[in-house]
Amino acid sequence: MEFAAADAHAEASDGGFAQLKSRARNAGYAIIAYIGIAAVMLVFEVLALTGQVDLYAMVPETLAVTYGFAAIAYLLIFLVSVVLVSMWIYRAHANLKERGIETESSPGMAVGWYFIPFANLIKPFQNMRDLWNESHLESDSYGEPAPGLINAWWACWIIGSILSNISARMEGYGDGSNMVVANGMGAVSSVLLIACAVMLHRIIRQITHAQDTALHVSQVFD
Template sequence: MTSAPYRFRPINMLGATTAQWLVFVAIGEGVMAAWSVADIFVLSNLDTLSQRTLDAWSLTGLIGFVHIALYLTTVVIAARWIYRANANTQANLRKLETPPSWAVGWFFIPFANLWKPYKAMAEMARANRRSGTNLPLGPWWAAWLISGIVGNISARLAFSSSDPSTLMTSSVLGVIASLAGIAAALLFRRIVTTVTEAQTAKLQAEVF
């Protein structure tokens, strides 16, 4: 239990920004899924495609760098939202086991990041849940883990070998990871908007 004092601050703008960037991430994951499908097609037709086509296709790898930049930007914004939502909850005398700093920090600790972030998020989100509202915490975390773990395996396979068969497996796993990423982004967006609305309503009630 934490005894540090926290201030309740408006979260509506940060919540709206986070929700918007999560939509961007979902779109980006969709593009990555389509790219992986196209990779599968190319790898399946290496013998029939011209060298010029293959050279042009190799340039599409730049899409991956754009996706990484988009993802990292969203991570920073989402981390700010998680910190603020947790701090607001504790400022409302709803003491949580996980302080704001660790609600964010656990995402970056190996092995512990397999369950600790979910525990912190679930505790905070449920404390802000409105009556009758169901939050997709379990599905979100499952999709998040699948996206991260499968995506990591896909990347390792792609960088470890140039064998077409291995690259094909990497692309198939890439499709799975991207589809899970779309689900994770949209489910987390629902959690963000629900908690943001609850905290904004409470702030307005206290003002009036």
């Protein structure tokens, strides 16, 4: 009976690791698509900043119309990316829980913290640090400092998001000088968020690899 239970647990864990790889792949595709459309948006912002196109003219130019469609595509791809990355985060934390490893947040809350105001400024970072360290079998996961990659990822996300929000608010005023500053901040924001996406892609790959190797092998010998 004990062997049967152990085999069943091993099969469930194997399924969790396989599911994590599948979700990592899907999230990776979405992130790459996001990077692509964000780069397109950045080009438009630079063109607006240099005065080569007016994205908010009363009678839109062809490029301004194209920018509008690109903005819609950006929003849709971003939302899809949020869903797929959230699914990966949930599964990665669930794998640890199924192995008996306690983390600061449950799999559900590891995702939920991203959507809770103020808490989403720090809790997602702490949970990603926790996930990274536990997946790499660090001795004191929550007490260990975060790797530079995760620090840089979160810094780019926070600063990029703040600049994006300020830029959007300034665009609402419609004043010429404000628009120049808004476009400049929007361009800087896009660069930071693209960098954030590139680093998130690496984080997902490395944590997935760690769980599929170090964590998986450790379980086999437990």
